[in-house]
Amino acid sequence: MTAVLVAEDVHKGVQLASGRRLDLVRAVNLTVAAGESVAVVGRSGSGKSTLLTVLGLLSRPDRGRITVAGRDTATLGDRPLSALRNGAIGFVFQNYSLLAHLDAAENVALPLNHGPRVPGREVRARTADALAAVGLAERARSRPRQLSGGEQQRVAIARALVRDPSLVLADEPTGALDTATADRVLATLTGVTARRGAALVVVTHDREVAMRMDRVLRLEDGVLVEERQPAASAVGERRSACV
Numbered sequence: 671m672t673a674v675l676v677a678e679d680v681h682k683g684v685q686l687a688s689g690r691r692l693d694l695v696r697a698v699n700l701t702v703a704a705g706e707s708v709a710v711v712g713r714s715g716s717g718k719s720t721l722l723t724v725l726g727l728l729s730r731p732d733r734g735r736i737t738v739a740g741r742d743t744a745t746l747g748d749r750p751l752s753a754l755r756n757g758a759i760g761f762v763f764q765n766y767s768l769l770a771h772l773d774a775a776e777n778v779a780l781p782l783n784h785g786p787r788v789p790g791r792e793v794r795a796r797t798a799d800a801l802a803a804v805g806l807a808e809r810a811r812s813r814p815r816q817l818s819g820g821e822q823q824r825v826a827i828a829r830a831l832v833r834d835p836s837l838v839l840a841d842e843p844t845g846a847l848d849t850a851t852a853d854r855v856l857a858t859l860t861g862v863t864a865r866r867g868a869a870l871v872v873v874t875h876d877r878e879v880a881m882r883m884d885r886v887l888r889l890e891d892g893v894l895v896e897e898r899q900p901a902a903s904a905v906g907e908r909r910s911a912c913v
């Protein structure tokens with residue numbers, strides 16, 4: 671098993687406006703293998719998004735160790751950390767975080783503008799492929815305000831996948847989508863993990879979404895508790911069916 675993401679005894683708290691400290695993530699241990707998908711569920715406000723930002727190297731843990739694609743991030747300075755984040759991780763934000771002055775294609779292409787230079791022709795081809803994968807090939811020139819919430823969410827997913835990340839972290843990736851579109855987007859996300867050997871972590875409130883992942887973990891009192899682990903044969907079957 672090749673581990674793409676390893677979190678060991680990770681802790682993360684936030685300072686409330688009242689000055690009180692809230693320890694949301696208290697002892698998280700998690701290993702996600704290449705080709706594996708994991709759902710994180712839990713009640714609203716339990717710290718799922720906070721955990722995802724720590725796993726995605728967007729904020730540092732208070733304690734503990736996170737290893738991504740074999741790199742121990744605890745010892746990395748800010749620049750190598752952001753280079754690793756940009757190169758290895760695709761993040762789908764709950765609020766999409768699209769840039770309003772850029773069209774869909776330009777938003778999707780953003781991760782390709784950082785790190786090693788990608789030739790313009792390849793940028794255009796990869797952007798078009800990513801938009802087509804989420805069913806938005808026709809909307810490449812639309813600005814976020816010209817797109818529905820669900821379309822914006824799909825642009826955000828295309829942006830997360832455009833660089834072929836080894837780890838995809840998605841915060842409520844189907845929250846704004848109807849059932850048919852959510853199905854298609856989930857198939858894209860799980861297809862990427864299975865075909866390209868990426869690891870996928872999805873935060874969701876939606877039971878049906880959670881059940882489509884290989885494992886379901888619940889964040890409870892700051893600890894991840896295993897809710898469902900399918901038989902290994904079922905995971906293997908699903909992976910080989912997607913190749």
Ligand SMILES: Nc1ncnc2c1ncn2[C@@H]1O[C@H](COP(=O)(O)OP(=O)(O)OP(=O)(O)O)[C@@H](O)[C@H]1O
Nearest residue numbers: 684685686687694713714715716717718719720721
């Ligand atoms: N930077 C911050 N400063 C203060 N409080 C914060 C901060 N980030 C999160 N919180 C609080 O921590 C709690 C957990 O937030 P978080 O967004 O991680 O939960 P969640 O499980 O993802 O919730 P939901 O399912 O509703 O999206 C919430 O009460 C939130 O208000």
